[in-house]
Amino acid sequence: MAKDDTGRLHVTVKTGGKRKLSSKLWLERQLNDPYVAKAKREGYRSRAAYKLKEMDDKYKLLKPGMAVIDLGAAPGGWSQIAARKVGSAEGKGKVVAIDLLEMPEIPGVAFAQLDFLAEDALHRLREMLGGGADMVMSDMAPNTTGHRTTDQLRILGLVEDAAAFACEVLKPGGSFLAKVFQSGADAALLAQLKRDFTTVRHVKPAASRQDSSERYLLATGFRRASAVL
Template identity: 70%
Template sequence: MSTSKPGSGVRNMKQRVKTANKRSLSSKIWLERQLNDPYVARAKREGYRSRAAFKLLEIDDKYNLLKPGQRVVDLGAAPGGWSQIAARKVGAKGRVVGIDLLHIDPMPGVEFIELDFLDEGAPGKLMELLGGPADVVMSDMAANTTGHKKTDHLRIMGLAEAAIFFAREVLAPGGSFIAKVFQGGTEGQLLTDLKRDFAVVRHVKPAASRSDSAELYVMATGFRGTAGNEKPDY
């Protein structure tokens, strides 16, 4: 992987998006930001499916979250950027399963399934595909935004809480969990809940997260397990 800075080798060409074809203002702003984002350009150059891949790379470089041979679940995996990094990190002896309601194009080293992770049978299905309980559950999911900050914050925190509930069902003792959250005043309760089940809980904000975004990641390691949480080998 290139060790150059995100913007190196990319001409500082400030691209503008015309309002042709009746494009909405919000769409114009989003597209202009994408066109001028050095991480988007770098992802294309280096063959990653999304700029989000760099967030997980940075987090893993610092905290060594992903290790060879692990079983990993990627919730809300589309388009596959995080699964791509996980497959590379866990290697041929590991297993990566990505789950999403959307179709995801096939990828070496990853099994994608179209399924709602909130379905009652999802935890069992995921552990069957993994061949046992997960070592890591990760989620870069974000709810569709409304433009209303409080509503958007509550939506993404709800997704994070659902992901935590899922993680408790499928994680092996000692396992890890990471999920996207937003700063907004309610994430404190989420941290309190996680601290009951994990040895170490922290907030992380990788450089690849846009500086003007309230986006953070909560990372919990050392899952303590729960009574009766021993999983059979599949």
């Protein structure tokens, strides 16, 4: 263990045995990530909770009484932030989380183990919410292949599907937030979102690792004529 350039203690993971270099580097990054440590101290299920918290602090996305859908929610960091912000544990708002994986219970969050692209998903989520959503958010990302162009296209397809879903369930004035990778291939998606929303922007919160191409697409002010009432 040694100190890094900022004076913080830096944990070094030894190689050897069956551990691959990629696994060593991932583990070392996790052990030295201040947001990972902070999440453990403050009871959040993932460091991703701070990404949503920062974006909400800046853009005031989540308000008491809102109805929120969290796509690809597991392990639940974003759902935890949303539940606290909208007051769903106190009955003021609603948060519905959906994922292909199981997710342990979170106070104030209704969970469905479901593919959001399934034929009955939209109907089930509307029933769980009791109507339309004020916000649809997604921190989903497909499994990476290591081929940058392929990975960018795969996440773009996922975001396009999530955006189409959001446009089916959002109330007028609602918001859509989704993870993307930095790429020039999203012009068509941006054009569509700009037709359906008042404001569309890219956001990179401080909690997002600076060496990552990850950023977030934020669309606010849903205005499509077929918006859910």
